[in-house]
Amino acid sequence: MPNPKRIVIVGGVAGGASAAARARRLSEDAEIIIFERGAYVSFANCGLPYHVGGVIQDRQRLLVQTPESLRARFALDVRTRSEVLSIDRANRAVLVRELETGKEYRQGYDALVLSPGAEALRPSIPGADDPRVFVLRNMQDMDDLMKTAQAGDKAVVVGAGYIGLELAEALSRRGLKVTLVEKLTHVLGLADAEMVAPLHEELARHGIALRLGTSVQAVQPDARGLNVVLENGERLSCKLVVLAVGVRPETGLAKKAGLDIGPRGGIRVDAQMRTSDPNIWAVGDAVEVADFVTGDPAVIPLAGPANRQGRIAAEAIMGRESRYASTQGTAICKVFDLAFAMTGLTEETLRKKGKAFRKIYVHPAQHATYYPGSHPVSLKLLFDTSEGRILGAQAVGVYGVDKRIDVLAVAQRAGMSVFDLEELELCYAPPYGSAKDVVNMAGFAAANVLRGDVELWEPEELPLLTDQALIDVRTEDEFRGGHISGALNIPVDSLRDRLKQLPRGKELLVYCQVGLRGYVACRILTQRGLRARNLSGGFKRWQMCQGAGFVPPASESEMRNEEGGPAAGKGSRL
């Protein structure tokens, strides 16, 4: 079907708008009609929380395009407040209702693109239909929320995914007292628990009250506002509630039309974004894509992939060969002064899928430690056990988190291994990086494991062990500031001279602050015939695992050490 005359697009935000613009650039002849149920097209939905928080002050900035600007630039026929009710596949037509007038009419198409997005889940909690209970998906939701949210009021945000976190920060910046409730025991359920533990501290530091591992049972109005009743019995008094418990592909129209739905509940499409009907394409949050690592179907609601899928659907419609490869799930979230980012699979997902993997942790500074303002990037790298292919990465820190995950996302997509990471040649000048960048350091640590230069122990093993001794190779000052209970302190720099003080016949479980000195110590020990393993990521990672509840909570003395050794960088809050 080269150069179809009529292209109809359902949904005018990320994927739909991209498809329309691309289609026009490829064909000046086509008639291109966008139906958008809302009042706005191509608005900055990722910007909504930042307007709520006052970071983006001018509401107009969120309206990236208007029907008029799209008509002028791309000769698009944009019909807002127009809901597509059904698809008549046999006759290639959609039934449209004008929401203002109630008028219904049929619109024929040669090619149809569905970009309906995902709907915010509204759990069936008693009281969730109260007008002071909000979701945030579009401009209207935002306007409604902002009208209600007054400085000094209390708010409860339910769900600590990306949107929930951004909204908690936004409402807090607006002057509200925010409690964030999350059913899981950690924020960002998509991430591994220990990697987001620093976010818990960051939220607390900014006055957000966290309620983890509990869910909302009911929302009850009272004279002063609302009461959020938690599973644990607690009642949170507030003026408003925002539900951010996730999204679900909006597949109503597709289902009604009999299009195939995939196992994960999204519209099933091929690599050209074509649905089970050869004249209908679907893109964005409503579709299932292939996961980059496993190839399994996945629903991954992200703006970048939605835009690319829109572009690819338009190209396919115009007879081009473009193919959508797969989605890695590269994503980032700002939580006050911290950034958390990830790409590929998490440890939790790899375990669920039964995939073999290895992992390392590093915490190098984002730039030369001798240059002012250095802060560590805590990075977890997951890789396969044979060739060392990158399976996934997560990072958290103040600066440079986006850069490292971007670099790793490209390396992963290119099929690079951890050995390739050792050799990456990245920008270095003291204000921007280090001669051995965070990613090189991760490569070294991972390659050392695969080459057999060092063996690792995991915090989770510790309670199970009997015939081992814990050796802390940091300085005496660091040790005094906090350590794993039961550890013997022999600083690495005196290790060669104090070998006799090591417990005899035991396997030595070595750790330092970030993992580097522990590695050197293990090399010293194993070359002398002793059995020794290192804790990748060191005490700093131990503390993250404590935050995640993987290991016993810190005693008083353990809590004191926040800073760490020289490699951890001064002034870190991680």
Added chain:
Amino acid sequence: MPNPKRIVIVGGVAGGASAAARARRLSEDAEIIIFERGAYVSFANCGLPYHVGGVIQDRQRLLVQTPESLRARFALDVRTRSEVLSIDRANRAVLVRELETGKEYRQGYDALVLSPGAEALRPSIPGADDPRVFVLRNMQDMDDLMKTAQAGDKAVVVGAGYIGLELAEALSRRGLKVTLVEKLTHVLGLADAEMVAPLHEELARHGIALRLGTSVQAVQPDARGLNVVLENGERLSCKLVVLAVGVRPETGLAKKAGLDIGPRGGIRVDAQMRTSDPNIWAVGDAVEVADFVTGDPAVIPLAGPANRQGRIAAEAIMGRESRYASTQGTAICKVFDLAFAMTGLTEETLRKKGKAFRKIYVHPAQHATYYPGSHPVSLKLLFDTSEGRILGAQAVGVYGVDKRIDVLAVAQRAGMSVFDLEELELCYAPPYGSAKDVVNMAGFAAANVLRGDVELWEPEELPLLTDQALIDVRTEDEFRGGHISGALNIPVDSLRDRLKQLPRGKELLVYCQVGLRGYVACRILTQRGLRARNLSGGFKRWQMCQGAGFVPPASESEMRNEEGGPAAGKGSRL
């Protein structure tokens, strides 16, 4: 030669220190001796200009390691102020002079690693031996320079490479009035002229006087200090001069020992960093490596490669199979508020080597334009004409320059094409990026060229053309603010309605502010059978070319437009 007993390393900074540390981690048995001519080992030579400028206030921060710390951690025998005078290859020994005592002695080796670095060139200018004429290579140079440099004095920096630029900024921050003299007509001779034109403005904005395209003929002392006499006759009065005219591999020792020297004047090594003598390795600024793109021998003095080469030499010495691949030349330089970074080859080098290439320019913002603080990243991408492989990239901007060049450096190393760049899945949230990142945008622009969706015109063509018409498709306001002389203004949004106003029978040379609207305009025009080409990078790139002298300087009216259209981002200084 597995596990040699005695490893001798000449030079204790980047490459040498890395080789020593790695060798120790691989072997606790070896005797490892480092000879360092200077007083310090493993100091932060990249940090020297920042201490001069007061950004790194504590001089101690530059001393990353000391002989004592290296002895404690790695059991290294570090001998500073010890110069290796010659190599007795037949007997595997070096002759060493203790600089403090004048005592000379022989030191045998099983494996020898040369890491002598590069020496700062001192051009044979009359007067260049005056003690107020400095170079900056080590701690001593820095200390000497800082003793002389007094706030309020005038200084002349000769040479505008990375070090010259960093020093000009440093001395200016120290309160000196700085003139920067560069023989070439642009700073950073390794870069393409138009891509560093914004640095000229940035330097001027911060009070650095630039003298481009002229060289220093003599340095003459007078009663008030020094006079720097330029080729153009100008005399610059000053209190001190810093020479930063480049470096040369320090190959004296290698040459005297009869080791092979390569065509570019560096020590010749194989992929394991082994010289023509099987018991001698060489690493760092003194060696020749293979250029990543061409495979040609190249001398690329960078800290990252030096560190990796040191590591690889140590592994080779210990019988491991590691290989040094090649060097891309990824580098970055801070010039006040701007960053310039590059990877791979430049247009100038590609032309010199006679390699066919295509190029595009884009200027997207570093993050969502609706999020506060957005600034453009001006990116030039060079790629091959057939498969679209990445040949090189350069970028300049306020934020996010390092990230984009890092991403492109990884993509280049992985052998990715511009089509792969379209599909990269990078971190996106409004504070960090855009759903279509700078690198995606570069991929789109480049792929459009290779797919034949748009043809481009180049600023350099303009004076040669006769049967063409220039069409400016920006808004009337933008046009009034400045345009290319002779252009006809038809805003893209009214182009479809004003086709009749286009000159008949002429090829249309279209441009907009950054290249996006020009591309849309060309699609509109060519699909109607008109001949049209776009200016990649738009008027903004035109202005960069003006800065580089490729095109006629701006008239009064052209100068007024600094800001550009909506896509250029508000508040930009680029």
